[in-house]
Amino acid sequence: MSNNSFDRVAEEYDATRPIPRGASEEITDTILRVTGATQATEFLEVGVGTGRIGAPIVERGHRFTGVDISRKMMNEMLRKLPGERPNLTLVEADATALPFADASFDVALTVHLLHLVARWHDALAEIRRVLREGGVFLYGYEEHSADEALREVYTQWDTILAGRGVQTGPSGGNLQDVLAELKHQGARLETVIAAKWRAEITVGELMDLYERRVYSRFWRLPDDVFSDAVADLKEWSARRYPSEGFALSGESVFVLTVARHWASV
Numbered sequence: 001m002s003n004n005s006f007d008r009v010a011e012e013y014d015a016t017r018p019i020p021r022g023a024s025e026e027i028t029d030t031i032l033r034v035t036g037a038t039q040a041t042e043f044l045e046v047g048v049g050t051g052r053i054g055a056p057i058v059e060r061g062h063r064f065t066g067v068d069i070s071r072k073m074m075n076e077m078l079r080k081l082p083g084e085r086p087n088l089t090l091v092e093a094d095a096t097a098l099p100f101a102d103a104s105f106d107v108a109l110t111v112h113l114l115h116l117v118a119r120w121h122d123a124l125a126e127i128r129r130v131l132r133e134g135g136v137f138l139y140g141y142e143e144h145s146a147d148e149a150l151r152e153v154y155t156q157w158d159t160i161l162a163g164r165g166v167q168t169g170p171s172g173g174n175l176q177d178v179l180a181e182l183k184h185q186g187a188r189l190e191t192v193i194a195a196k197w198r199a200e201i202t203v204g205e206l207m208d209l210y211e212r213r214v215y216s217r218f219w220r221l222p223d224d225v226f227s228d229a230v231a232d233l234k235e236w237s238a239r240r241y242p243s244e245g246f247a248l249s250g251e252s253v254f255v256l257t258v259a260r261h262w263a264s265v
């Protein structure tokens with residue numbers, strides 16, 4: 001299994017990045033609006049995962065192709081979309097070698113993908129290749145601004161890792177690098193806030209997510225470093241918070257960067 005394949009977390013992935021139903025509808029509405037989608041529009045999502053973003057587009061009847069290196073993630077998407085879905089195609093493939101002809105799609109979308117892909121320049125080149133002239137690339141991501149009590153957990157985790165000499169960071173292209181590259185390649189970028197919501201998690205639930213190593217940024221850490229770091233974090237949190245049921249909160253924002261005038265030029 002590739003190091004970045006989400007096979008290992010397919011069944012619990014959605015619980016690690018929940019989007020409330022209303023926000024999900026707003027995200028779908030925004031995607032359809034900014035792309036001016038019609039029933040003829042051909043969508044491609046690279047790194048489609050469990051279809052957190054893609055499934056609602058399929059449900060609205062749009063022609064949608066999803067690509068992922070994790071068959072198990074895509075199987076979760078299929079579970080959400082029972083019955084015949086002639087408008088949906090799922091393909092197991094790598095973002096850096098898309099198995100499609102040039103100029104096949106009107107809209108390409110990635111959400112939380114390119115920071116995972118070491119050869120993200122190649123992935124971008126592939127996306128550009130398969131977009132039709134005048135096609136739109138949507139670069140989507142969620143931004144979380146944690147309230148103070150939750151932020152302290154993140155800071156503590158970084159401190160624990162730094163104390164063990166571990167540096168964390170994306171294994172692929174970070175937001176600034178990807179947007180700079182798109183601009184450099186002539187794209188005109190527009191940033192749209194598609195949805196905002198408040199999210200809450202208890203200390204116990206959060207510690208459980210750490211312990212089960214669900215977030216991909218944990219996978220690159222050596223096993224022994226990871227388990228010692230989690231033990232330290234749990235010890236710290238037991239001292240810091242009054243109980244496991246203590247609620248931590250923050251705001252999530254779903255951002256879409258719309259790249260135009262980039263495809264097939």
Ligand SMILES: C[S@@+](CC[C@H](N)C(=O)[O-])C[C@H]1O[C@@H](n2cnc3c(N)ncnc32)[C@H](O)[C@@H]1O
Nearest residue numbers: 005006047048049052068069070094095111112
């Ligand atoms: C963080 S998940 C995002 C899934 C979905 N876009 C979402 O926002 O819920 C990243 C997905 O990209 C897939 N992935 C990672 N590297 C990939 C690559 N090189 N090519 C295609 N998919 C990849 C993973 O298997 C996983 O399903």
